[in-house]
Every structure is written in C-alpha cells, then in structure tokens.
Amino acid sequence: xxxxxxxxxxxxxxxxxxxxxxxxxxxxxxxxxxxxxxxxxxxxxxxxxxxxxxxxxxxxxxxxxxxxxxxxxxxxxxxxxxxxxxxxxxxxx
Amino acid sequence: xxxxxxxxxxxxxxxxxxxxxxxxxxxxxxxxxxxxxxxxxxxxxxxxxxxxxxxxxxxxxxxxxxxxxxxxxxxxxxxxxxxxxxxxxxxxxxxxxxxxxxxxxxxxxxxxxxxxxxxxxxxxxxxxxxxxxxxxxxxxxxxxxxxxxxxxxxxxxxxxxxxxxxxxxxxxxxxxxxxxxxxxxxxxxxxxxxxxxxxxxxxxxxxxxxxxxxxxxxxxxxxxxxxxxxxxxxxxxxxxxxxxxxxxxxxxxxxxxxxxxxxxxxxxxxxxxxxxxxxxxxxxxxxxxxxxxxxxxxxxxxxxxxxxxxxxxxxxxxxxxxxxxxxxxxxxxxxxxxxxxxxxxxxxxxxxxxxxxxxxxxxxxxxxxxxxxxxxxxxxxxxxxxxxxxxxxxxxxxxxxxxxxxxxxxxxxxxxxxxxxxxxxxxxxxxxxxxxxxxxxxxxxxxxxxxxxxxxxxxxxxxxxxxxxxxxxxxxxxxxxxxxxxxxxxxxxxxxxxxxxxxxxxxxxxxxxxxxxxxxxxxxxxxxxxxxxxxxxxxxxxxxxxxxxxxxxxxxxxxxxxxxxxxxxxxxxxxxxxxxxxxxxxxxxxxxxxxxxxxxxxxxxxxxxxxxxxxxxxxxxxxxxxxxxxxxxxxxxxxxxxxxxxxxxxxxxxxxxxxxxxxxxxxxxxxxxxxxxxxxxxxxxx
Numbered sequence: 110x111x112x113x114x115x116x117x118x119x120x121x122x123x124x125x126x127x128x129x130x131x132x133x134x135x136x137x138x139x140x141x142x143x144x145x146x147x148x149x150x151x152x153x154x155x156x157x158x159x160x161x162x163x164x165x166x167x168x169x170x171x172x173x174x175x176x177x178x179x180x181x182x183x184x185x186x187x188x189x190x191x192x193x194x195x196x197x198x199x200x201x202x
Numbered sequence: 203x204x205x206x207x208x209x210x211x212x213x214x215x216x217x218x219x220x221x222x223x224x225x226x227x228x229x230x231x232x233x234x235x236x237x238x239x240x241x242x243x244x245x246x247x248x249x250x251x252x253x254x255x256x257x258x259x260x261x262x263x264x265x266x267x268x269x270x271x272x273x274x275x276x277x278x279x280x281x282x283x284x285x286x287x288x289x290x291x292x293x294x295x296x297x298x299x300x301x302x303x304x305x306x307x308x309x310x311x312x313x314x315x316x317x318x319x320x321x322x323x324x325x326x327x328x329x330x331x332x333x334x335x336x337x338x339x340x341x342x343x344x345x346x347x348x349x350x351x352x353x354x355x356x357x358x359x360x361x362x363x364x365x366x367x368x369x370x371x372x373x374x375x376x377x378x379x380x381x382x383x384x385x386x387x388x389x390x391x392x393x394x395x396x397x398x399x400x401x402x403x404x405x406x407x408x409x410x411x412x413x414x415x416x417x418x419x420x421x422x423x424x425x426x427x428x429x430x431x432x433x434x435x436x437x438x439x440x441x442x443x444x445x446x447x448x449x450x451x452x453x454x455x456x457x458x459x460x461x462x463x464x465x466x467x468x469x470x471x472x473x474x475x476x477x478x479x480x481x482x483x484x485x486x487x488x489x490x491x492x493x494x495x496x497x498x499x500x501x502x503x504x505x506x507x508x509x510x511x512x513x514x515x516x517x518x519x520x521x522x523x524x525x526x527x528x529x530x531x532x533x534x535x536x537x538x539x540x541x542x543x544x545x546x547x548x549x550x551x552x553x554x555x556x557x558x559x560x561x562x563x564x565x566x567x568x569x570x571x572x573x574x575x576x577x578x579x580x581x582x583x584x585x586x587x588x589x590x591x592x593x594x595x596x597x598x599x600x601x602x603x604x605x606x607x608x609x610x611x612x613x614x615x616x617x618x619x620x621x622x623x624x625x626x627x628x629x630x631x632x633x634x635x636x637x638x639x640x641x642x643x644x645x646x647x648x649x650x651x652x653x654x655x656x657x658x659x660x661x662x663x664x665x666x667x668x669x670x671x672x673x674x675x676x677x678x679x680x681x682x683x684x685x686x687x688x689x690x691x692x693x694x695x696x697x698x699x700x701x702x703x704x705x706x707x708x709x710x711x712x713x714x715x716x717x718x719x720x721x722x723x724x725x726x727x728x729x730x731x732x733x734x735x736x737x738x739x740x741x742x743x744x745x746x747x748x749x750x751x752x753x754x755x756x757x758x759x760x761x762x763x764x765x766x767x768x769x770x771x772x773x774x775x776x777x778x779x780x781x782x783x784x785x786x787x788x789x790x791x792x793x794x795x796x797x798x799x800x801x802x803x804x805x806x807x808x809x810x811x812x813x814x815x816x817x818x819x820x821x822x823x824x825x826x827x828x829x830x831x832x833x834x835x836x837x838x839x840x841x842x843x844x845x846x847x848x849x850x851x852x853x854x855x856x857x858x859x860x861x862x863x864x865x866x867x868x869x870x871x872x873x874x875x876x877x878x879x880x881x882x883x884x885x886x887x888x
Contacts, residue, residue, distance in 0.1 A: 125449055130415075131269065132689040137456040138265040139691060140299050145460070154491055155587045158596075158690055166296040167485075167694040169583045171590070174689060 110182055112149065112161065112175035118187045120148045121180035128177035140164040141178055148186045204254040207366055210283070212276055212307065213291035214300050215262030216576070216695035218319045220244075221349030222291050223259040224703060226359065242711070250359050258285065264299070266306045267416050267452075270620045277418070280312065281403070287313045287362045294324035294331060294346075295696060297471060301463045302456075304342065305376050311404035313365040314342050317358050321346040323696075328475035335470035341374030350701055375406065378458040381446050385439035386410055392432050399426050412436040413443065414452040481576075481696040488577070489694075494584045501577075502603055505568040509561055510607050510638060516560035524553035539736075547732035552725060562716050563709055565604065565611045569618075570708035572600075574700030578618055579692055586690055592672045593679030595624040595690065602628065602671065605635025606664075609849040612637075613856055614712060626857050627678045630865055633845040634671040636664050639794040643840050646798050650819035651833035663837045670842065670872070715855075727847035731792040734762035735800075758803055763788055777839065777877040778832040778885075787839060793846050831884040835877045842873035 115121060123145045126133045140163050147163030157172040211226075213219045223231070227246025244259035260279055261272035268274040280288060288307050292300035297318075307314045318324075318331055333344040343361040347354035378386065389409035394400045403422060411419035413436060423429045440451040447454040487493055528545045535541040572578045578600070586596030597619050605612035612632045619625040636644075644663055648656035735758060758764050759781075766788055767781035774784050782804045790797035798818075805821035822828050844850065844866050854862040 126453060130450070130452075132691070133450070134267060134414075134452050134456070135264075135269060135689065135691055137453050137460075138267065138302065139693075140302070140460065142453075142457040142460040150485075151489060151491060153489075153583055153587055154495055157587045157590075158583060160485075160489065160583065160694060164296070164298045166299060166696075167481075169579075169586075169690065169692045169694055171586070171690045174691065 110180060112159065112170075112178045112180055113172050115149045115180070115182060117149055117151050118185050120146065120183045120186055122146050122183050124179040124181060126178050128174065132174060133177070136170070136174065136178065139168060140166075146183070204249065204252055206254045206256060207287060207362065208256045208258070208283075208285045209287045209289050209362055210258045210260055210280060210285040211289045211291060212260045212280065212303075213262060213319075214264055214293060214296075214303055216693065217262070217291045217293040217300060218349045219259060219262065219291045220704065221701065222289070222317060222319060222347065222355070222358075223257060224707075225349050225352045225355045226255070227257055248359075250356075251363065253363055255359065255362075257289075258283075263303065265303060266310075266411075267414065268418065271622055272620065280307070280310065285312065286366050287315060289358065289362060290314055290316045291319050291347075291349075292316055294318045294321045295327055295329065297324075297329075297331065298460070298463055298467055301340075301467070302459060305340070305459060305463065306407075308340070308342055309375055309404065309407045309410060311407065315358060315361040315365055316342050316344045317347040317349075317354070318344055319347050319349055322348045322351070322353075327479055328473060328477055330472045330474055332470045332472075336466065339466045339469055376459055376462045378410075378455065378462070382413075382443060382455065382458055385413060385443055389413065389432065389436050389439055392428055392435055393423070393426065395428060396426050399423075409436075410455060413439055414455050415440065415450075416452075479696065484697050485580075485694075489580055489583060494580075498581055498584050501572070502600075505565070505572075506603075506607060508568055509565045509611075513561045513564050517557050520553070520556050520560070524549060524556070527553075542736060543729075543732065546736075547729045548725070550728060550732070552728075559713065559716075561608055562611060562614075562713055565607070565615075566709045566712040567705065569600075569615055570705045571700055573618065574698065574704055574708075576695040576697045579694050582690075582692060583694065590690075592675045594627065594675055595619060595621070598624060598628040601632060602635055605632040605637060607638050609633055609635070609637045609845050610716070610852050613849060613852045614715070616856065622857075623683045626861055627675055627683065629853060629857055630678060630861065630868070631671040631674050633849065633865070633869060634667045634674065634842070636667045636841055637794065637845070637849075639846070640840055642795045643790075643797050644837050646801070646818065647822070647833045647837050650822045651828070651830040659834065659837070662834075663841050666838060667841050670876075674868075674872075716852075728792050731763075731789055731796075734766070735789065737761055758785065758800075773874075776881070777874065778835055778881045779839070780827045782827070783832075783836055783839075787843060790840065791844070791847050793848070794840065797840060831881065831888065835881045835884070838880060839873055839877045842869055842876060844869045 112121060123141050123143055125143055126136050126141050128136065145163055147161055150160040150162050150167065152159050152172075158169050159172060159175050161168050161170060161175075211219050211223050223244065223246060227248050230248065231244060231246035246257045246259070248255040248257060258279065260276040263273040263276040265273075266277050266280075268277045279285075290304045290307055292304060304314065304316050318333060321331070324331065331344075331346070333346055337344045343365065345354055345357050345361055347358055349355075377383065386406060386409045389412055390405040393403075393405040393408050399405075408419055408422060412423070412432070420433070423432055426432060443451040443454055447457075449457075488497055528549045531544050531549060532541060535544045569578075572581075578597070581600055582596030584596070585599040589596055589598055598616075600618065601612045601616040604615050609632050612635065613629050616625050616628045616632070619628060641660075644660045645656070648659040652659040738761065739757065759768075763785050764781070767783075767785035770784040770788075771779075771781045774780075782801070785804065786797045786800040789800040801822070802818055805818055805825070822833075845853075850862060850866070853865055
C-alpha cells in the first residue's frame with residue numbers, strides 16, 4: 110500500500126520509499142523515513158497533488174510521488190467521520 | 203582592533219533566517235549577487251562586545267545534498283567558504299526536520315550554534331523544548347530566539363563567540379549505529395591519509411557523503427591521491443550497507459540520522475497539547491478542494507486591480523510631470539536637434555522607465571505579502587494539476603497571469619520558481635501572455651477593421667497567445683529539457699504575519715533591480731529608437747526643405763527606421779505588410795504602445811490633422827495596403843514578435859544572454875511563420 114491509495118484523513122506509518130534516486134533521497138531528507146508517521150490532510154481539486162502532514166509539518170507531493178512511498182495504513186484521523194468509511198474503497202492494510 | 207568573526211546564517215527555508223539576520227545586523231547590510239546566478243547574496247556587519255561579526259545570510263536549504271541552485275550556493279559557501287561559525291536557524295514548530303540539517307552542519311566540523319527560532323509560536327502550539335537537554339544530548343548550543351521581536355539575539359551572539367573562542371573539537375556527532383559506523387570509519391581512515399585533504403574537508407563528513415553517493419563529494423575526492431582506492435572501498439561499503447539494510451545506502455544513512463534525531467527529540471521536546479493550529483484552520487478554507495480555486499482567483503483579481511487600476515493614478519501623475527518637464531525643456535533647450543534629443547529622446551526615455559515604477563512597487567508589495575505569509579506556495583498546490591498537463595509547475599501560474607499586465611514584472615516574479623528549468627520555461631513563454639501595452643495596438647486595429655465586434659477580434663488574439671504559451675511550454679519541455687518532470691515536493695509553510703520591514707525590503711530590492719537592470723537599458727534603447735527615427739535628416743535641397751521638415755512622415759520614411767522598414771519589406775511582404783507596418787513594429791521595441799504613435803506619425807499627415815484615433819482609424823481604413831485580414835495578421839504579429847527592450851533586459855538579467863537570444867530567435871521565427879500561414883490561408887479563403 111502506498112500513500113496514493115489513502116484518502117483524506119488517513120493515518121499512515123512509512124515502510125519505505127521506493128523512487129528513483131534523486132527524488133527518493135529528497136523525500137527521505139524531508140522526513141519520509143521508515144517508521145515516520147503522518148496523515149493525508151487533503152488533495153487538491155482534481156485529486157492531485159496531495160497535502161501530507163509528516164513530522165509535524167505540511168508538505169505537498171504529487172500523486173506520482175505518493176505512489177512510491179510504501180506505508181501501513183494505521184487508522185483514520187477524524188473520528189466523527191468514521192461512519193462514512195464504510196463507503197470507502199479498500200480495506201486497511 | 204576588533205576580532206573578526208565570519209558567521210553564516212543557514213537553515214531550512216521558512217525558518218526565519220532573514221528575520222534573525224535583520225535583528226543582528228540592523229541596517230548594516232548590503233546585497234550582491236552570487237556569480238552567474240540570480241540568488242541574492244546578503245552580507246551584514248555587527249559590532250558586539252569587541253568582536254566584529256561579518257554575517258552572511260545564505261539561501262534556505264533542507265539538506266547538504268543540494269537539489270536546487272539555492273541549496274548549491276548554501277552548501278558551497280559553507281564547505282568552501284569555511285565560516286568561523288554557522289548560526290543555524292531552526293523553526294521550533296518543526297524541530298525534527300530542522301535538526302536534520304543542523305546535524306549535518308555539525309558533521310562538517312564547522313562550529314555551530316543553533317537558534318530555536320519562532321519559539322513564541324511553538325510555545326503557543328504547546329511544544330515545550332528543553333534547550334539545555336537538547337544541547338547536552340546533541341552537543342550543540344541551542345538558544346531560544348524570536349527573530350521578529352529580537353528576543354534571544356544577544357544570547358545567540360554570546361554563544362557564537364564562546365564556540366569560536368573555545369575552538370573545541372566536536373565532542374559528539376550523529377551516531378549511525380554499528381553497521382554504518384564501521385563503514386564510515388573504514389572510508390574515513392583512507393581519506394585521512396592525505397593531510398591536505400583532511401584539513402580542508404572533514405574526513406568523517408566526506409565519508410558519509412560518499413556513502414550517500416553524493417556526486418559533489420565524489421568530485422571533491424578527485425584531487426585526493428588515493429581517490430581510486432577510496433572509490434573502491436566506498437563502493438564495497440555501499441554494497442554491504444545495502445545488503446544489511448535492504449535499501450539504498452543514501453536512504454539508510456538518512457533514516458539512521460532521523461532515528462538519532464527522533465531519540466534526542468523524545469528526550470528534550472514535549473508536545474503538551476495537540477491543538478488545531480491557526481494554519482490548519484486557515485488551510486481548511488484556503489486550500490479547500492472546492493473553495494481553494496475561487497479564493498485564489500479572487501486574490502489574483504485583487505492583485506491585478508490593485509496593480510493596474512490603482513497604479514493608473516500615480517502613472518498618470520508621472521506622465522503629467524514628464525509632459526510638463528518636456529514643455530519646460532522645450533523652452534530652455536535650443537530648437538532643432540538638441541531639443542529633439544532632450545525632449546523626444548531622453549525625457550521620453552526616462553519617462554518610459556519611471557512610468558513602470560508605481561506598477562512595480564504595488565505589484566511587488568502584493569507578491570511579497572503573498573510570499574511572506576506563506577500563501578504563494580499554496581497557489582502552486584492549487585494550480586499544479588492544471589499546469590502539470592503542459593509541463594509547467596504550479597508556481598508558474600502567478601507569473602504567467604502577471605504577464606497579462608506587464609512582462610517585465612512577470613519575468614521578475616518568476617523568481618519564486620526554485621527549479622531553474624521551470625523558471626526558464628516560464629520566462630520564455632511569458633511574452634505570449636499579451637501584456638497591457640499591446641492592448642492599445644489591438645484596440646486601434648480592431649476598432650478600425652472589426653468595428654462590428656472589436657472585442658471578439660481582441661479576444662481571439664489573447665487566446666492565440668495563451669495557446670502559443672502552452673504549446674511552446676510543451677515543446678520546450680520535450681526538446682530543450684528532456685527527462686522527467688521536476689518533482690513537486692514542496693513544503694507548505696505555516697502562515698505567518700509578514701513584518702513591515704521584510705516587505706519593505708523586498709519591494710525596495712525589486713525596485714532597485716528594476717532601475718539597475720532595466721532602467722539603463724530602456725534609456726539607451728529609447729535614445730537608439732530616437733536616433734534611428736530622426737536620422738538621417740532629409741537633404742536640404744532648395745526651397746523644398748521647409749515643406750519636407752513639416753511632413754514628419756516623410757522624414758520618418760527617410761530615416762534609418764524607415765529604411766529598415768523598406769529593407770524589411772521583402773521579408774514581411776508575404777505576411778501582407780508594407781514598410782510602414784515594419785517601421786511601426788520596430789519602434790514598438792521601445793514600448794509596445796509606441797507602435798500606435800508611430801502609425802499616427804505615418805498616417806496623420808495623409809489623414810489630415812484633425813482628431814486623434816478616429817482620424818487614424820479612418821486613415822488606416824483608407825490605405826489600400828490595409829484590410830481586415832492584414833489588420834488581424836498585424837495584431838498577431840504584435841502579439842508574437844519579441845517583447846519590448848525592458849522585458850528583454852530583465853530576461854537577460856534573470857536567465858542570461860543565451861536564453862535571451864533563444865527567446866529572440868524563437869519569437870521572431872514563430873511570429874513570421876504564424877503570420878505567414880494565417881495571411882496566406884486568409885488570401886486563399888477570401
């Protein structure tokens with residue numbers, strides 16, 4: 110599972126970044142290291158790019174880059190929206 | 203004699219480096235340029251407790267592995283410039299990522315003091331930092347500062363002095379864990395064999411960078427006598443690391459470094475409450491999936507209105523001032539050539555330079571506010587999806603829109619783009635965003651030949667411009683800048699209230715650049731245009747002289763400009779143009795609206811001296827060389843041909859001669875081809 114598979118408000122824990130050299134290293138430099146936790150804040154109008162919260166700050170990445178960040182899905186941030194999640198695609202992990 | 207301390211202020215972007223720089227140096231600063239690139243080099247001085255600090259404000263960087271021009275400059279300054287101390291400015295609200303850079307500075311072996319900046323905001327967010335604990339865990343002095351209010355600045359300087367005076371060898375460094383440490387030691391031991399190298403570059407740091415496969419580090423060791431052996435050993439180390447960690451070595455190093463930081467932060471930083479910050483609340487509206495775009499369009503509209511509507515007033519005052527000045531000069535300077543030079547050449551030229559000044563001030567006031575609040579990065583987030591289709595970056599949008607107002611301002615605004623590739627493409631397509639000065643030309647021609655629906659004709663020209671911009675961007679991306687698109691990894695910094703000082707500084711800086719770079723060129727260009735339209739004068743052959751002098755259009759025909767027009771005629775004939783159109787286009791290089799006044803000179807006499815534009819319109823209609831098709835092709839020609847001298851001057855200063863010539867050739871060739879195609883197709887259809 111990668112960040113690109115997550116929806117708004119989904120929490121994740123990074124497993125690994127598998128992207129070509131320069132961009133992969135950049136994302137790791139920016140804090141996407143194994144074990145780091147964060148969540149998807151929102152996506153822009155057409156679903157791309159994404160706003161991600163990681164290590165306490167906000168970063169924007171394109172979906173193509175998000176698809177290279179393998180994560181574990183660890184729940185949802187906004188409790189009150191839980192009911193809605195029945196209608197979301199896919200399962201956790 | 204004061205002891206001199208050379209201190210470099212470094213840190214992540216948006217950590218408030220510049221506020222710290224301003225708080226330390228006060229007014230004692232100067233701005234230069236790093237050789238070959240348009241990145242400001244800021245330097246300031248401060249006398250403090252018998253020491254003279256020379257402070258350098260470096261561009262923001264996230265890591266010592268450089269990706270952008272800004273980051274390369276910061277890295278090279280620190281590695282090659284060898285400051286006595288690095289003052290690392292950290293954003294306390296975002297401490298983990300900021301420490302990532304801080305610890306790389308420590309590895310370099312240069313003394314570091316760290317400013318926990320924006321501490322007031324961090325405390326409001328419930329982030330409690332025990333700076334003593336952090337200092338003792340990491341072996342760096344941490345001091346709490348708030349650059350905007352000047353809090354903690356003296357303590358920071360005291361700490362810098364202490365670190366420089368102690369000159370202690372570093373007690374501690376990041377510990378990467380046994381597997382990595384073994385490899386770092388092995389590679390480092392080889393590097394240390396050359397004393398010249400190891401006194402210039404920290405062997406430990408170089409070893410780490412080699413394992414991180416940093417291209418710059420591999421360049422550094424080229425001069426090392428054992429470079430071949432080092433590369434071999436480093437290669438083996440990398441292989442062992444990748445086997446052990448199951449991932450790329452450079453990623454393993456970063457992860458270990460973050461792991462070390464995480465440990466330190468767990469000990470020294472507590473997050474008491476998880477409040478929803480003001481930034482998060484603001485973003486829920488400003489970046490809202492559906493509201494974000496309308497809000498942005500509204501802000502863009504407001505910036506436009508402020509710049510071009512509000513700016514009209516001071517611009518018109520300046521125009522009145524300069525018309526009075528030329529009236530005054532006409533009274534003082536003797537008639538004939540000197541008066542013509544002063545009034546039509548110099549005053550008109552300087553007036554042309556100054557008339558942009560109110561626009562530049564207002565525009566950069568708006569842009570600085572948008573940048574310093576943190577909104578500018580968000581516009582890229584909102585627009586990226588749309589622009590990415592055309593190979594552009596989200597942040598290209600703002601400069602492109604500004605291009606509809608003034609290309610000079612738009613080209614300067616393209617500096618917000620961090621990647622030079624994106625910046626070059628954006629600047630190259632800005633001239634196709636039809637600027638405000640071209641509008642009078644369109645209005646004149648559309649009014650004369652498309653009087654049933656002038657609006658549609660003008661709109662068609664504007665849309666053609668947008669299509670050409672998009673099309674050119676795709677071509678440039680495919681041909682000139684092949685390879686993958688620039689990754690869109692961009693921090694969305696917390697919203698901050700900009701300081702008046704910071705804004706004033708940005709505006710002044712832009713204004714000064716405008717004067718320095720564009721101003722001189724525009725003045726020279728105006729004199730050039732004046733010269734080619736005034737010389738040579740028609741010969742004095744007998745009684746005819748007076749009559750010839752009276753007829754400016756004949757004088758213009760006789761001048762260099764007229765001859766250029768005549769000379770160009772064979773080239774522009776296939777586009778349906780005669781020499782007069784050629785002359786009007788050439789004089790448009792001084793400023794596009796001058797094309798209208800040139801047409802005025804060329805046609806006024808034939809049309810009689812009454813009335814302004816209406817007579818000119820009638821004269822154009824009466825000219826057999828003109829018809830609606832020619833008029834439309836002429837409008838397209840004005841749209842596509844190279845922009846005015848002022849724009850060319852800023853293109854050169856922003857991206858260099860090479861791209862300026864490219865831009866000239868591209869727009870010139872494209873203008874001819876498109877006008878040729880449209881005219882020939884038009885004749886065929888009609």
